[in-house]
Amino acid sequence: xxxxxxxxxxxxxxxxxxxxxxxxxxxxxxxxxxxxxxxxxxxxxxxxxxxxxxxxxxxxxxxxxxxxxxxxxxxxxxxxxxxxxxxxxxxxxxxxxxxxxxxxxxxxxxxxxxxxxxxxxxxxxxxxxxxxxxxxxxxxxxxxxxxxxxxxxxxxxxxxxxxxxxxxxxxxxxxxxxxxxxxxxxxxxxxxxxxxxxxxxxxxxxxxxxxxxxxxxxxxxxxxxxxxxxxxxxxxxxxxxxxxxxxxxxxxxxxxxxxxxxxxx
Numbered sequence: 001x002x003x004x005x006x007x008x009x010x011x012x013x014x015x016x017x018x019x020x021x022x023x024x025x026x027x028x029x030x031x032x033x034x035x036x037x038x039x040x041x042x043x044x045x046x047x048x049x050x051x052x053x054x055x056x057x058x059x060x061x062x063x064x065x066x067x068x069x070x071x072x073x074x075x076x077x078x079x080x081x082x083x084x085x086x087x088x089x090x091x092x093x094x095x096x097x098x099x100x101x102x103x104x105x106x107x108x109x110x111x112x113x114x115x116x117x118x119x120x121x122x123x124x125x126x127x128x129x130x131x132x133x134x135x136x137x138x139x140x141x142x143x144x145x146x147x148x149x150x151x152x153x154x155x156x157x158x159x160x161x162x163x164x165x166x167x168x169x170x171x172x173x174x175x176x177x178x179x180x181x182x183x184x185x186x187x188x189x190x191x192x193x194x195x196x197x198x199x200x201x202x203x204x205x206x207x208x209x210x211x212x213x214x215x216x217x218x219x220x221x222x223x224x225x226x227x228x229x230x231x232x233x234x235x236x237x238x239x240x241x242x243x244x245x246x247x248x249x250x251x252x253x254x255x256x257x258x259x260x261x262x263x264x265x
Contacts, residue, residue, distance in 0.1 A: 001238070002027040002213040004055055004123075006044075007037035008222060015216035015235045017043050020050050023238035024247055025216075029055035029123055032111040033064040041115045053121035053149075054112045056105065056138070058128050059084050060225050064107040070100040082225065084128060091133040098133060105137050109145040123151035127187075130165055139176045149179040151211060155187045182208030191215055191229030195237040202246045214238065 003016045006028040013036055019025035030040055030052055044052050057063070060082045063074045072090070074080055081087070090097045112119060122129075122142055129135050130153060138150070150173060154166045173180050185201045186193055193214045201212060216238055217231035237243055 001025050002029060002053075002211055003216050003238075004029045004213050005031060005034075005125075005215055006052070006055065007031040007034040007040035009034075009217065010036045010039055011217040011219050011222060011231070012036070012215075013040045013043050014218050015231070015238075016040070016050075017047060018218075019216055019235060019238035020047055023235075023240075024244055025050075025238050027051035027053065027120060029053045029121070029213075030112065030115075030117075031055045031057050031061060031125070032108050032115075033057060033062045035062075041117065044115075044117055051120035052117050053123065054108060054119060056108055056122060056124040056129065056134075058101070058104070058124060058134065059087065059126050060223075061125055063104055064111050065104050070104050072097045073100050073104060084126060088131050088133075091131060098137075101134070102137050102141065105134075106141050106144075109141055109147075113145055119146055119148070121149040121151065122147050123153075127151075127153040130162075130169065132168070135169060135172060139172065139178065142178075143176075147178065151184060151213075152180040152182075153184055153187060154182070155184050156206065157188050181211040182206070183210040184213065185210060186213035191226060191231075192233070193237060194230060194233040195240045195243060198237045198240070198243050199246055202243065202250065205250070 001024050003019060003025055005012055006016050007030050016025065016028045028050060031037060044050055059080050061080055063070060063078050063080060067074050067076055067078050091101055122138065129138055152169060183206055189197045214234040215229055215231055216235035218235065220229060220231050
């Protein structure tokens, strides 16, 4: 159970701490160049059981390197734009842009290493690591920083057009001996993983390792791109006693301690 965008805002960081201490949250993905990254790191050091990973930002967010180092990637303020299709073509076809991209990815890994936190996992904002060029750089650079696991953005309800990309990604992760999840949940209901949705997902989890990711915060209004996200409802879901009961029931069931009808009830 993972919270993305850790470090984006203190409202997110507070929700992560609350969700871990008092709810069912187990992991968080850190934006190392985000405005509240320092506060996020300080909180994580107080929460040694929280699994913290790198949330690589290459779209709709702030870069680690100054604009002069990566002028083809960011604007004058050091921000990536949201046009992932256009940028995806540029990453693939333009060597100059790829060199800047590699430098920025390394800078974000370096910034995470400087926190002293253990690197639990890596994923990318907007799941941009599905792009083959980004994945190649992630695998080659991440190896230098002890990267062990990457999120595979494979939700059972996804359209068939993504399956070839996911198949290629699985093959490359296996070849690189990098761990990954079998299923992910959070794409279809991004920003709306409330108690009802979370309980529906938990009751129907397929076999294998599933990652459920959310965007909790103590209030909304964090960014324009997430204007319709119900951050507080997602935090409430993480704190829900009903959600905890379903998780505990499934754990007991998988270990042979519980009647299956008790879980559905």
